[in-house]
Structures are given as structure tokens and as C-alpha cells.
Amino acid sequence: MQLSELRGHKQYSDRAFRGLAVAAAGLVLLVLGMIALTMTRRAWPAFGTEFFSSTRWSAAEGIFGALPFIWGTLYTAAIAIAIAVPISLGVSLFITQVAPPWMKKPLVYLMDLLAVVPSVVFGLWGVLVLSQHFGLGRSFLTAGIILAIMIIPIITSLSREVIETTPSSEKEAALALGATRWEMITASVLPHSTGGLVGAVMLGLGRAMGETIAAALVIGSAIGQITLNPFAPGNSMPAVIANEWGEAAENHKSALIALAVTLFIITIAVNLIATGIVQRSMKRSRGV
Amino acid sequence: MYKTIAVCVLAASCFAGCNKKKEEAGSGPATTSGAKAAEPGGPVSLNASGSTFQKPFQEAAIEGFSKIMKDAKINYGGGGSGKGRQDLADQVVDFAGADSPYKDAELAKNKGGDVLYFPILLGAITISYNVDGIDKLQLSPVTVAKIFQRDIKKWNDKEIAADNPDAKLPDADIVVAHRSDGSGTTDNFTKYLDRTAKDVWKLKSGSTVEWPADTQAGNGNPGVAQIVKSTKGAIGYVDLSDAKASGLKFALIKNQAGKYVEPSSDSASAAGDGIEVKDNLLFSALDPKGDGSYPITYQSWVIVYAKQTNPTKGAALKAYLKYLVTDAQAMLKELDFAPLPRSLAGKAVAQLDKIQVQ
Numbered sequence: 001m002q003l004s005e006l007r008g009h010k011q012y013s014d015r016a017f018r019g020l021a022v023a024a025a026g027l028v029l030l031v032l033g034m035i036a037l038t039m040t041r042r043a044w045p046a047f048g049t050e051f052f053s054s055t056r057w058s059a060a061e062g063i064f065g066a067l068p069f070i071w072g073t074l075y076t077a078a079i080a081i082a083i084a085v086p087i088s089l090g091v092s093l094f095i096t097q098v099a100p101p102w103m104k105k106p107l108v109y110l111m112d113l114l115a116v117v118p119s120v121v122f123g124l125w126g127v128l129v130l131s132q133h134f135g136l137g138r139s140f141l142t143a144g145i146i147l148a149i150m151i152i153p154i155i156t157s158l159s160r161e162v163i164e165t166t167p168s169s170e171k172e173a174a175l176a177l178g179a180t181r182w183e184m185i186t187a188s189v190l191p192h193s194t195g196g197l198v199g200a201v202m203l204g205l206g207r208a209m210g211e212t213i214a215a216a217l218v219i220g221s222a223i224g225q226i227t228l229n230p231f232a233p234g235n236s237m238p239a240v241i242a243n244e245w246g247e248a249a250e251n252h253k254s255a256l257i258a259l260a261v262t263l264f265i266i267t268i269a270v271n272l273i274a275t276g277i278v279q280r281s282m283k284r285s286r287g288v
Numbered sequence: 289m290y291k292t293i294a295v296c297v298l299a300a301s302c303f304a305g306c307n308k309k310k311e312e313a314g315s316g317p318a319t320t321s322g323a324k325a326a327e328p329g330g331p332v333s334l335n336a337s338g339s340t341f342q343k344p345f346q347e348a349a350i351e352g353f354s355k356i357m358k359d360a361k362i363n364y365g366g367g368g369s370g371k372g373r374q375d376l377a378d379q380v381v382d383f384a385g386a387d388s389p390y391k392d393a394e395l396a397k398n399k400g401g402d403v404l405y406f407p408i409l410l411g412a413i414t415i416s417y418n419v420d421g422i423d424k425l426q427l428s429p430v431t432v433a434k435i436f437q438r439d440i441k442k443w444n445d446k447e448i449a450a451d452n453p454d455a456k457l458p459d460a461d462i463v464v465a466h467r468s469d470g471s472g473t474t475d476n477f478t479k480y481l482d483r484t485a486k487d488v489w490k491l492k493s494g495s496t497v498e499w500p501a502d503t504q505a506g507n508g509n510p511g512v513a514q515i516v517k518s519t520k521g522a523i524g525y526v527d528l529s530d531a532k533a534s535g536l537k538f539a540l541i542k543n544q545a546g547k548y549v550e551p552s553s554d555s556a557s558a559a560g561d562g563i564e565v566k567d568n569l570l571f572s573a574l575d576p577k578g579d580g581s582y583p584i585t586y587q588s589w590v591i592v593y594a595k596q597t598n599p600t601k602g603a604a605l606k607a608y609l610k611y612l613v614t615d616a617q618a619m620l621k622e623l624d625f626a627p628l629p630r631s632l633a634g635k636a637v638a639q640l641d642k643i644q645v646q
Binding site (some may be wrong): 056224243244252 | 391
């Protein structure tokens with residue numbers, strides 16, 4: 001009697017929880033869909049062949065070519081990844097494999113602290129120290145360095161967690177076979193964590209591409225610049241949106257929204273690719 | 289992190305609680321004050337956003353007005369002229385500050401009907417520079433246009449020399465600084481060049497234009513001022529109060545009458561005397577007539593709806609607008625703006641009658 005009462009109660013709360021969970025999941029999809037729909041609708045007038053081919057951005061003439069900003073976004077993100085990945089990987093390997101136990105906690109704490117510094121603080125530091133004090137000016141490189149500093153803690157903490165999941169049996173097996181620490185890392189730790197590491201890097205990449213304020217402050221806001229020269233001033237999609245939205249007229253606004261949609265699509269694509277890579281490598285490591 | 293949130297929540301709840309206490313404390317004589325609130329003179333708050341150019345004046349005027357009408361609380365949020373116009377159109381603010389009016393196509397979208405423009409001030413855009421050895425620089429509009437679109441790249445260029453026959457110009461590179469954000473200052477500056485250097489200026493006009501890639505960009509007037517101040521050979525357009533605040537040197541600009549004039553409160557006022565004002569009080573102070581007029585002078589308006597549906601707010605708004613175009617005008621000079629010409633201020637006062645408070 002008591003038991004069945006209990007069970008009835010349990011089923012009721014189970015159902016309620018289920019409903020709540022489904023509603024929450026559905027809401028996420030709904031919000032995402034609404035964002036995509038309304039943004040695309042407002043951006044529609046600006047999407048044309050010109051948008052993805054022209055290198056000119058002139059509100060006065062109504063010519064809106066996004067290429068230079070797409071280039072700026074990808075280029076600065078690439079610089080950031082090139083700087084951040086070796087450092088983050090080094091730090092997380094150091095924390096998990098090399099550092100003495102008493103050092104581990106403070107280090108982890110410090111890296112996590114770095115992750116919560118607001119981006120505008122990094123941006124201002126970039127303006128005052130990197131571009132003025134060190135004379136780097138405002139350029140792709142300055143933006144890349146700032147973005148790298150911002151994504152290092154994210155990549156580090158994710159890859160640290162991934163690396164820590166390496167079974168100690170595999171590490172000990174490598175060591176027992178006479179492997180050095182370096183050989184142990186390359187033979188058992190890295191292969192085991194490839195998927196997770198790629199995922200971590202991709203998440204960092206997503207953040208780097210979407211970063212607005214810090215990029216807007218240090219990238220230089222040059223218009224129509226497509227160049228490999230890292231010292232040239234440029235511009236990125238989120239920075240342009242932040243800078244120009246306030247005073248934009250109607251067609252200018254739809255061009256800016258079109259930039260946002262483009263950014264949206266690119267980040268989703270990056271995330272999908274990342275998920276694909278992670279899943280494939282996980283399957284491989286499990287399947288063999 | 290949790291600690292911060294906890295503190296915020298605590299502060300917020302205390303804030304709400306304190307307000308409540310105040311209300312309760314005031315509930316003794318509230319039988320009359322409750323009825324009073326509907327009448328003009330009761331506690332009222334007005335919210336506004338828009339032009340950052342007029343913001344220093346708004347702040348000073350709000351402080352001054354609070355001494356006259358103690359119950360009125362006015363907030364001016366800045367954010368740019370475009371934001372102000374949009375906010376007023378969506379009726380999220382009670383008035384907007386703007387350096388340029390609505391476009392005709394936008395007017396139809398204003399939810400509150402017809403709008404009125406009240407001019408409140410004039411101001412100068414300086415051409416500020418940072419070059420060792422040049423203490424007095426004279427520039428004609430065509431030279432300014434050529435510098436800013438990078439046709440002239442050296443300080444000792446012969447066209448700059450032609451404007452400055454007596455100066456010894458150094459063989460230094462010119463660094464052009466402009467705004468990175470969309471701005472009414474850029475809009476007016478480029479309009480000025482589009483008008484006065486028509487055959488030369490290629491970048492057209494607007495709140496953002498296609499600056500050449502080898503130029504530098506800063507956020508807001510202070511951002512441009514900062515680049516000019518910290519970069520040898522730099523030149524940039526900065527409004528007078530920010531240029532003075534940063535201690536920049538600025539050029540004398542050749543006006544329509546052919547005279548080189550220094551930007552100042554007085555020369556911007558002089559510009560106001562030579563302008564043509566339309567019936568709806570719209571005008572442009574750029575490139576005015578008169579010997580003493582500084583040519584790159586621009587203006588700022590307060591925009592309100594002609595129909596005010598809330599009587600308390602409407603009355604307070606009217607009182608504040610009247611204050612802006614009359615008594616507060618005396619503050620402008622000290623803030624490095626220029627007061628409205630007397631005739632224009634009179635027209636603005638007369639236009640107050642067009643605000644219908646219902």
C-alpha cells in the first residue's frame with residue numbers, strides 16, 4: 001500500500017520532470033529557429049551576389065561587400081588559434097602530467113580566473129599596452145594576440161579535463177614498457193584525447209570569431225582591407241556590427257544583420273565540423 | 289561569483305525595500321499628494337537618449353533644471369543620434385537628442401505621430417593635428433579633403449604650403465585619424481567636404497564612410513583625440529570640447545568669405561548668424577556666410593512628439609525645453625559649444641506652443 005503510493009507519486013514527478021525537460025529543450029530550438037528566421041528576413045535585402053564578392057563597404061553608395069570582414073574574422077581567429085593552441089596544450093599537459101600535486105590546484109584556479117575576465121578589459125589592455133606601449137598599433141596581429149589570450153583559458157581547461165580522462169592503465173603500460181614521459185604522452189595521452197582536444201580548439205575558435213568588443217578596440221577598423229600582412233589594420237564582422245549599428249540607416253542596418261547571419265552560419269559550421277571530428281575520433285578509439 | 293550575485297540580490301532587495309519604506313513614510317499627507325501627482329508639478333521623470341555631441345550640455349542643463357523644478361528627474365542616456373531617433377520612434381524615450389533629423393521614409397514609422405525639432409546648440413568640429421614645429425596651421429577645404437582621402441601624404445606638401453605661406457613645414461608623414469563608430473560628427477564633417485570640395489572629395493558623406501585603409505580609427509571623439517595626441521604627424525576631426533580637453537592644437541579653416549577662422553564658441557556662434565532656417569526649425573550650419581564664421585559648424589536638436597499623452601510628463605517636457613533654449617543657453621560657451629542665434633532661440637520658444645498636452 002505504502003509502496004504503491006510511493007510509486008504513484010514517483011511516476012507523477014517523473015512525468016512532470018519529463019515535460020519540463022522536453023519544454024526546455026524545445027524552447028532552445030524555438031529560440032534558435034526564431035533568431036535565424038527573423039535575422040534572415042531582415043537581412044534579406046542585403047544578401048546578393050555583391051555581399052559575398054565585393055570588397056567595398058560604402059553606406060553612402062549602398063554598396064555592402066562583406067568579404068573584407070569575413071577575411072578579417074577568419075584571419076584574426078587563425079592567428080589566435082596559432083598562438084593559443086601550443087600554449088594551451090603545453091599548459092594543460094604541464095598541469096596534468098608534469099606539475100607536482102601542490103602546484104596543480106593554484107594553476108587550475110589561475111587559468112579559470114583568466115577565463116572570467118570581461119573581454120572589454122582585455123580590449124583596453126590591448127589598446128593601452130600592446131598597441132601603444134609596445135607599438136604594435138591596431139592591426140590583425142594585435143587583435144589575434146588579444147583573442148589568443150582570451151581563448152587560452154578556455155582551451156586549456158577543456159583540454160585538461162579531456163587529458164585527465166586518459167586511463168592510468170594506458171599511461172602505466174607505456175611507462176612499464178620503458179617509455180620516457182614524452183613518449184608516454186605521445187603514445188597514450190594524445191591519441192586517447194585527440195577528439196576532445198579538437199573539440200576544445202574548435203570551441204576556442206568559435207569564441208575568437210564571435211568576440212566583439214576586444215576586437216573592435218584593437219583591430220583598427222580599416223575598411224575594405226584584405227591582406228596577409230598581419231601589421232595592417234583590418235576589421236572583423238562582429239566589430240563592424242558593434243561600431244556601425246548605432247548610426248546606421250535602414251539598408252545599412254540590413255547589411256549589418258546580414259553580417260550577423262553570416263557569422264552565425266560560419267560559427268555553426270565550425271561547431272558542426274568540430275562535433276564531426278570529435279565523434280569520428282571517439283568511434284575510432286573505441287572501435288579498434 | 290556566487291558571492292557577487294548574492295551581494296547584488298541583497299542590494300537590489302534592500303533598494304526595493306527602502307523605496308517602499310519611503311512611500312510608507314510619506315503616506316501620512318499622501319491623501320493630497322496622490323491627487324497632486326496627476327497635475328503638472330508632481331514628481332515626474334523624463335527619459336531621453338541620443339546624440340553624444342550634446343550630452344555635456346544636457347548633463348549641465350539637467351543639473352541646472354533640477355534646481356528650478358525639484359520634482360523632475362531627467363535622464364539623458366547618450367548612445368548616438370541614430371539610437372535616439374530609433375528610441376523616440378519606438379516610444380521608449382520621452383525625447384531624443386540628434387545632430388541630424390529623421391529621413392522622410394523613417395517618419396512614417398514613428399509610433400507617436402508628428403515630431404517637432406528644437407535646435408538647442410551649435411558646435412565646431414576642429415581639424416586637430418600633432419606636428420612639432422607647426423603652431424599655426426591654415427587649411428582650405430580642398431586641402432582638408434585631399435589630406436583626409438590620402439591624396440596629400442606629407443606635411444610639407446606644396447598645397448599645404450600654399451595655404452601657409454609663412455610657416456616652415458616639416459618633411460613628415462601625415463597620419464589620418466577618423467571615427468571607427470558610426471557618428472553624427474563624421475556625417476557633418478563629410479557633408480562639409482562634400483559641399484565645399486565637391487570636385488575633389490570622393491568619399492561622399494554619411495555616418496560612416498569608406499576611409500582609405502592606411503588611416504587610423506578611434507572610438508568616439510575622445511578616441512580620435514587620443515590618436516592625434518599620441519601620434520606624431522597625426523591629423524583628425526574632433527569636436528571642439530574634446531579637442532580642448534585633450535589639449536590639442538587645431539587648424540584655422542578657410543570659410544566661404546575666404547577668411548581663415550579659428551574654431552571657438554564665438555566663431556561657431558557667428559556661423560549661426562548666417563544660416564537659413566526652415567519653418568520646422570531644420571537647418572544646416574555647415575559652410576555659412578560671414579567673415580567671422582567658422583565653417584565646420586554643426587548643430588544639435590531635441591526631438592519630441594507634438595502630441596503628449598501624459599499631462600505630467602508633457603508639462604515637464606515643455607518646461608525643460610523652454611529652459612534649454614532660454615536660460616541654459618548661457619552655459620554653452622563654458623562647455624565650448626555656441627549658443628543659438630537670438631532669432632532662432634526666439635523661434636524655438638514660439639514653437640513650444642505647438643506641443644499639445646492632452
